[in-house]
Amino acid sequence: MEQQGDLIKNPHDAHKHLRDSAPVQRITGPSGEPAWLVTRYDDVRSALADPRLSLDKANAAPGAYRGLPLPPALDANLLNMDPPDHTRIRKLVSRAFTPRRVEALRAPIRRTADALLDALGTEGRTDLIAAYAAPLPITVICDLLGVPEDHRQDFRAWTNELIAPDPSRPQAVKQAIGAMLAFFTGLIAHKRRHPADDLLSDLISARDTDGDMLSEDELTSLAFLILGAGYENTVQLIGNAVYALLSHPEHLERLRMDPSKLPEAVEELARYEGPALLAIRRFPTEDVTIGDATVPAGETVLLSLSAANRDPRRFAHPERLDFDRDTSGHLALGHGIHYCLGAPLARAEAEIALAALLERFSTLTLAEPEPHWRPSLRARSLLDLPVEYKAAPPRA
Template sequence: MSDGSPFLETSPSARQAKFAELVESGPVHHTTLFTGVPVWLVTGHAETRQLLTHPNVVKSLTEVPHREHTSDDLIRATNTHMLASNPPDHTRLRKLVSAAFTRRRIDELEPRIKQLSASLLDEMATQGGPVDLLAGYGYPLPITVICELIGVPSIRRDEFRELSQIAMTGPMRTVEVYLAAVTKLIELIRTMIEVKRATPADDLLSALIAVRDDGDKLTDDELTSMIYLLLIAGHETTVNLIVNGVYTLLKHPEQLAALRADPSLVASAVEELLRYDSPVMVSIPAVTNGPVEIGDVTIPPGSVVLAALASANRDPHRFAAPDTMDITRPDNSHVTFGHGIHHCLGAPLARLEARIAFTDLLDRFPSLRLADPAEEPARYPGLLLNGMARLDVLID
């Protein structure tokens, strides 16, 4: 593998081909990322699940983007959340956050998501010529949902979107651009917390401020970090799921026809789209605090490790015909949402949004098609996200 080459590829087919090469050559690889950081990259499905649950694999702040230039205050404000924590801190945080971010709260969003979806599709229908699905639907639906869920004022949503994109692609940004964006984002979150403390509302931020467990509560840094995580992870991955998913369906007309013929397949289709074209490429970096045996490889202590979710989801040792898109695929145990204690808390919300998005879009526009079927929309280069900048479609 040459310097993290799958992550710098902007062609989705070339990116996936290089991930496939990794899987074919073995489940564990020692390489150097484009950032210059040496890592152990785990690409096999079984090995990825093993890595994500290994007791000697722990979260560490040493792998924060531009760590040497970032103040301790900013590190604490952005990384004192569940995804960056280890037990027992992780156990405590997940319990507190789960008490506020309940399944009931997510399920109650369904009517509002449908309302937002219908409104966005109405607006798209008024546009002539090619429509950018990302700008018109794939982005505004998830960002509005997560901002309304948290309690972000509507006038701030575009600003949050711009800042979160920079934060999520930190290794690709200059120190100055990255730090300015993250600093501004934390300032906005702290201001929101002050407002909600003074005037609580029926939103997730107010619930997180109020949540208690035997007198325990979230600290200020835990609150800012959790909102920071929810704002970024709560919409970026769902944007990619929707847009990549529509592109994949349009490139597989027989699968699209099957879904149109039987809309009840949408839940299964979402799982296959999560597997086939994962909205994220790798897990958050972790480190080993002792020897870690993965397959027949021993990863030494003090190593940075990454689970290559995109390749694990195409592992032929786990999935029959892994490069075939099949919306009826049984036993679809993809690892897109992770595995183990850090399994994505927001997975039910992402699935709900995707089911509504695909159902409504295909129902509203029976003639939906790619504006240029021969064009392969470029993906953003980078380590974590697998998303595109735009997707032009025709809807008439």
């Protein structure tokens, strides 16, 4: 429990200690089961691309940590699949996130960002997560999928329960899972009767035209994953980026003066304080050697993306925020065949969110000295981000 508390409060110090003393260590997992934690960059990157490390829970040994238990209609998703099923389903949805399609979304994303900032007025104090970092990506991904507006706040409450479950409230997680299953089942039924120009309608059409392409459980699970991952990871990417900039005002001012630096800045911000502490758990299909350790087949492997991204063996002075460094190869959005499908969209949303924020407010400062991090061992996520702001004067 002490290790878990350290990883939540200050994961970077804990990761430094582990990288130096025990880069592949058997630990107690998030639910009390044993697991192997990997923290050095080379080991993590190699493991992310190792086909012997399976995401399929069928390869987990008895008693191994398997992650959050979900019903079959939500569990048949890409985060639990290996090829060829993973390849088949990823190919179905990948065309929605091509650079060309993401580029076409930039103008609508900017309009949404401007509308959210308009609602804040010209001066005041707000929680920037609730007012901006959360509603922007939920609007974008729900519009892409075709989710009605009146269900979007419910979805945020449900995902909060799943990402940071409270052990004292086990029924809350079960209720959230049940509500999400009912929501997606009902939404798919509605889209079947009333198809529209959206991604979910396209997936339903693919399912109903060729059942071998996508089962009903895979369809429901895919909608669940796209909405959940496309929303939550981007909230964390934007929120963490803004917090890092407000903690480094000289970097914030540099971006304000030179917005052309934003693409490089987003990559460094993702490396420096990315949205995930851990990649999805993996299970060796045979005994594998990682670093100096041999991990038996079926035991759980947890790959720390956050620790790898601050490994000085790969990134010089990794504790520094440096927009001029070479960030190529950072692992904030994964690596290998399970690399984040929505990475181009997440990058675009983060760039646009930061650009709009810096253009709108000439003054933007933290309203409280210490951040409130969500008590999660998987996500690096702010519970809130209180800020004080003042709008820039109108341009002549």
